[in-house]
Amino acid sequence: MSSMEDMTCPGEAQQWTYYDGTSRRIVTTDQETLFPSGELIVSQTDTEGIITTCNDAFVHMSGFAKEQLIGAPHSILRHPDMPKAAFADLWQTVSAGKRWSGYVKNLRADGGFYWVYATVIPKIRDGKVVGHTSVRREPSRDKVNELAEVYARMVAEERR
Amino acid sequence: MEFAISPDVNVKNATDWFILNTKVQRITGLQFHPTAYNDFADLHAAFEEGRADLIYANAADTAYLVRDKGFIPVASAKSVAKEAVIVVSDKSPYHQITDLKAPVTAAATSSPDIERLCRIMLEPANIVYGDVELSIRPNPVLVAKALLQDQVQVGFFPEEAFDELSSMVRMQLRELVRSRIYVVKSSLLVSPRLADQVEMLWQGLDGLSKDPANAELLAGLGAPDGWERLGQEDVEFMIDLMDALSQEGEAPRHRA
Numbered sequence: 001m002s003s004m005e006d007m008t009c010p011g012e013a014q015q016w017t018y019y020d021g022t023s024r025r026i027v028t029t030d031q032e033t034l035f036p037s038g039e040l041i042v043s044q045t046d047t048e049g050i051i052t053t054c055n056d057a058f059v060h061m062s063g064f065a066k067e068q069l070i071g072a073p074h075s076i077l078r079h080p081d082m083p084k085a086a087f088a089d090l091w092q093t094v095s096a097g098k099r100w101s102g103y104v105k106n107l108r109a110d111g112g113f114y115w116v117y118a119t120v121i122p123k124i125r126d127g128k129v130v131g132h133t134s135v136r137r138e139p140s141r142d143k144v145n146e147l148a149e150v151y152a153r154m155v156a157e158e159r160r
Numbered sequence: 161m162e163f164a165i166s167p168d169v170n171v172k173n174a175t176d177w178f179i180l181n182t183k184v185q186r187i188t189g190l191q192f193h194p195t196a197y198n199d200f201a202d203l204h205a206a207f208e209e210g211r212a213d214l215i216y217a218n219a220a221d222t223a224y225l226v227r228d229k230g231f232i233p234v235a236s237a238k239s240v241a242k243e244a245v246i247v248v249s250d251k252s253p254y255h256q257i258t259d260l261k262a263p264v265t266a267a268a269t270s271s272p273d274i275e276r277l278c279r280i281m282l283e284p285a286n287i288v289y290g291d292v293e294l295s296i297r298p299n300p301v302l303v304a305k306a307l308l309q310d311q312v313q314v315g316f317f318p319e320e321a322f323d324e325l326s327s328m329v330r331m332q333l334r335e336l337v338r339s340r341i342y343v344v345k346s347s348l349l350v351s352p353r354l355a356d357q358v359e360m361l362w363q364g365l366d367g368l369s370k371d372p373a374n375a376e377l378l379a380g381l382g383a384p385d386g387w388e389r390l391g392q393e394d395v396e397f398m399i400d401l402m403d404a405l406s407q408e409g410e411a412p413r414h415r416a
């Protein structure tokens with residue numbers, strides 16, 4: 001998939017395998033981009049998590065071009081510091097037609113990262129779930145620090 | 161037919177809404193009786209009793225009317241979105257949102273959309289729903305006064321109401337954060353009884369926007385660039401977005 005090509009920016013590289021078995025080279029740095037106060041990052045996906053729409057704040061914060069994002073799986077933003085269990089919980093919740101909220105560390109196109117507080121809700125049209133909408137807002141720093149520790153422990157546990 | 165005018169649409173221009181009512185009658189050839197509500201409880205009672213066929217509704221009411229009552233979106237003000245500002249007195253020790261600590265006292269005018277936007281802009285300071293003690297004031301000038309008299313720590317304003325305060329007042333206030341969300345709007349909706357009139361109504365409204373003679377009227381209605389067509393999916397998206405921004409502990413929306 002062209003939108004999930006290897007990352008070639010400077011930083012620490014690793015080969016990353018996604019839930020669906022696809023793999024790409026990703027690069028991470030410890031450069032954080034802070035959430036712009038007063039804005040929201042919004043995207044919609046189909047039922048499989050493929051991005052169908054996103055707003056300008058999404059493009060700006062992720063560092064990807066809009067053309068790279070539309071049609072790409074949402075895991076294009078997956079940061080290796082996020083535990084698998086968090087996304088398993090997200091998918092289990094939204095597949096049941098319920099809302100999911102949580103703190104997420106996202107990967108930028110340049111290898112940096114940004115934290116968000118995300119709410120994913122099912123997109124119900126004419127009584128059917130046709131996709132999902134995710135709205136991210138500025139997270140509290142206390143919560144980010146707390147979750148960074150929790151996630152680090154979970155990731156260490158998952159890798160054992 | 162009944163034209164219900166919501167308390168949080170530009171109330172100072174009630175006459176402009178009555179003029180619009182006349183224009184809508186001309187467009188549709190139907191009789192409309194306009195009512196300007198001062199109170200959401202009365203407006204919500206009108207929804208329940210079927211006394212609203214045409215309404216310019218805030219996002220919270222739009223969610224209810226479209227999802228639960230089958231109302232149909234017609235139009236919204238072109239390139240105008242609702243944005244909110246959180247403000248403190250310039251003597252206040254708070255210079256950024258994260259200087260605030262729970263619990264906080266706040267004053268606002270009665271506008272559920274602005275309240276929701278402001279509440280989420282307090283979250284970076286770890287301030288959650290139950291941490292805000294909110295008091296409602298009749299107009300933005302009195303919200304400003306509550307700040308200047310140190311009755312509350314923060315004020316919630318619709319962006320245009322804050323920008324329209326006199327410079328004397330604004331000089332004594334300090335803006336902490338302003339939303340840039342672009343999606344939240346009031347929507348002109350019709351009840352299912354008017355389903356057959358939607359296209360005609362839209363064409364007529366679009367015609368109004370194109371006639372320079374209506375410029376002042378449109379500005380008074382908060383639609384200086386005229387109207388744009390609001391489709392079903394546009395409104396569904398806005399409803400989902402506002403729904404995603406609701407906070408834990410929030411009382412289920414009051415439905416009269």
Ligand SMILES: Cc1cc2nc3c(=O)[nH]c(=O)nc-3n(C[C@H](O)[C@H](O)[C@H](O)COP(=O)(O)O)c2cc1C
Nearest residue numbers: 018019020045049074075077078079087132133134
């Ligand atoms: C609407 C929606 C938004 C999502 N947003 C993100 C996101 O911002 N970052 C992220 O890493 N995963 C997000 N996901 C989850 C991804 O689909 C995916 O499960 C996750 O990145 C883990 O990838 P993996 O399961 O392939 O390992 C989102 C899913 C949905 C349905």
